[in-house]
Amino acid sequence: MGMLGTMVFAILATSAFFFGAIDIPTLLFMTIAVNLLSWIFALFINDLIYRLLYKIKFYKQEEFRSLNPELSEYISVICQANKVKFPKIGIIDDDNPTAFTYGSLPSNARLVFSKGIFTYLNQDEVEAVIAHEVGHIVHYDFLVMTIANTLVQILYELYFICTKTKSKNSRDKNPLAFIGIVSYIFYIIATYVLLLLSRKREYYADEFSAQTTQRPNSLSSALIKIAYGMVTLNSDTKSRKLLESTRAMGIMDPHVAKGIGVVSQVSGQDSGQIGKVLAYDFVSPWATILEFGSTHPLTGKRIQRLDEMAENFGQEKSYDIRATINNMNIDKKKLYSGFYLGAFMYYLPIFGLLTGFFFGGISAALTFCGLGVIVKTLYKFNNDPVQNMTLLELMTDIYASPAKGRKVVLEGKIIGRGEAGAYLSEDLMFQDSTGLIYLDYTSKFGSLGNLFFALKKVFKIINQDVQAEGWFFRGNYQMISVSKIKTVSETIKSHPRLWSLLGGLALIVLSGAIG
């Protein structure tokens, strides 16, 4: 959020420069100053945002201790060992399991998690996740990322200044454009380096967690539950009722959970299916490529590293990925032909744009791009027959792709917002008997319809049993773009194709208007 804000500032400030309101030293000074300020105020701004837009409550150490003495004691021990202050704790009232931190310095960090982590993770796993987040605090990650982001922004501004500054002489080829384009190239490279840095910080935090807990496998299983969503709840209704009633009282003592037996477990563990879920990250070319654009490493790779650490600690490896993959019957032809066709379709709008531009100028570029968008959309949200599936089955499909959806219908329950606790999020977290997945909802009325849905509808269907129909996608993360959500009382329709198709058509119409 902070990065987005400062990026907006960068664009505004460079525009101000462009109109002659400020000069280059002022601009650079302002960029650094604003990033500095945004880093200083990130804390308050984020606090404000979370308070306003999320169902969140903050607790000081003493308050949290009364809520969950054991976890409080655990955090306190790690913090003391690493000489950081006990962070302020934020708890999001949502069953979607999630945990994160923010702040500007270790001394004023916030550690936020949703109630869902207590539903889906056992105590060891919770500790591992919390240790991972404390790892971010201990490593000064907010500061590192803010500085890196500032540098990237300065490159962007250089590009903007150099290519636009001489525009009073608009008919000239501008010699500074060269520096501009080079800075732009560096800006793009730097953006990817920034992502690489972010992934490195994640590995680093994983390592911290493993070192602190001495149980790398706990984090592994937590990742499988949260990142892959491969979690199943104990069907023992009595224990669940008890759990829910205690949580309603604001108590989240893991002892309670322990008292009622294991609440949740990694689904498909016993049948050896989890290995196949991980296999996707090592086998699918999509996973390999999309990781470059991701802030987090592929979950499979994180688990592999944690396994290596477990071996170093003399513990048992949880998954032998290599053996799993070697034992799998992989149709490489299907894998790669699917990937090449998918990649072609995925980038069709860009191909169309470039081809059109080279052979017929801007108008043709827009037409081809519009056609590309339409074809891509029709391929992505195809009309294949709907299959009745479970999430575990979907997640073990190594041929899954972000370019071509697999049309499925799932039986399960809406457990929360797509983004835990966010009032304005129209997306949902869905759970079936084998796991959790993100449901992407798209209103036919666009963003306003989405907002309306988020505000007026979502809370009604949370905790309802539903049948979700849509397209399953998987790349560096997985989700379902829903087309229908059937509850007991109604059917909610979603229109993921509509706006893409309209966008494609708009481009074609626009090209007609230009040409």
Place this chain on the structure above:
Amino acid sequence: MDQFEEINRKNGRIVKVILSIPIFFCVFIVVAFALYVPSFIKVAELGNLQVEILNQVDMTPVEADAYLTKLTGDSKVRDILSTNVRYNSALVKLYTKKGDYDMAIEKCSSLLEENDSVFYRYYLAEAYYEKGAFEDADREFIIVVNTAPEDFWEIDIYDDEAQARVDSIKIKANAQSRIDLVRLRKAIIDASADMELTKEKSSGYVNSFKLKDEFIEPLLGDSEFIVAYLDLCVSVRDFEEIKRIVPQAIAAQNNLSYHYYLGIIKEVDGEHEKALEEMKAALPGEGITNFDGEDFYSIAKTKALAGIFVAEDYYAKGKYTESFDLYKQVSYQSTNIVDSNNKDDFVCAGEFYSLFVWKKEPSHESLTDLDQDGLSDDLEEVLGTDKNVKDTDGDGYEDEKEYFYGHDPLRKSPEDVLSDKDYCDIFRKALPYFAPFYNKTNNQTN
């Protein structure tokens, strides 16, 4: 190699291929721009030079050529600046200064097709003007004055607001000055051919032109105009102005007729012999046909007047044969240049020429001939014969026949054969008749 490794390698290769596309693209751009870097540096250096060129008023062709080499030496620079208004304007100005007007005009015309910039229009007009195509220049300058923006800061080629202000005033003022000058030129040429012109008007034109010191250089090479202007100067007896203009005009373009005006100056200064030399120099050489009928009116006129001056001198020195020959040539020239719209002048000149040079029965068409002796009443009045009597001297031969056969109709035969001196006298008497422009000029010189 197991399946795990095999797939890992293959994915690795795909990643390499995908990453190499943008990397190749980057390398391509960097290399392409790196090749252009020296040119960009050069372009930046040329920026000031262009402004300098555009602001420089006096420039010799040699300097212009040196600048051109600097501006067009590098093909990449040309490519980068191919649409730069200031660069192209500087080029056109240099072509013009170098004297390569057609190149300048052609380049400007093609530039104008792509970008109807006021600068291209201005430098096109300037090229036309320098070339001496004053009508084209006038047309383009008028467009410049009418379409130029109020303030050039609106035009996207300036970094400096003050420079834009200066240029918007300068370019419009220069265009207007030249429009005025082209009109004055036309007025002066017309005036010099106007027989009815008053001294006041002539003096007005001369004084207007004297005030111009900018942009007159192309006019100095325009002999039609210069002779017309000098003619006006002679008519208002402004010999100082003639002394000022003639050497400049000769420097710009030597024309035989300028010697006539040098001769006049000498004559006014009392150096008759030197004046005579100049007058002879103004003549096109031996023979009637060397008088070029294609000359501009004003130039043809000066040749005729120079001829009369020399012929008079021969006459005064008793060289009647030479004098007579020259008079014949002058009358030939006169038939070419008298105003063919003025029927009377034209017929008069033709009648005289037929009778005394061509030795043909003259025709006098519209002119009245009361005594029907073949000579018009006007000519009879000039020559002194009686316009009411066919045979003035009463020796039995009609007046026209006597002239035709070389006799004097004022004297009785047989003592009436015309000598060269007699012919000279006839020509001298008849000068206002066959060379109507002589009267005006002659009255004023003496």
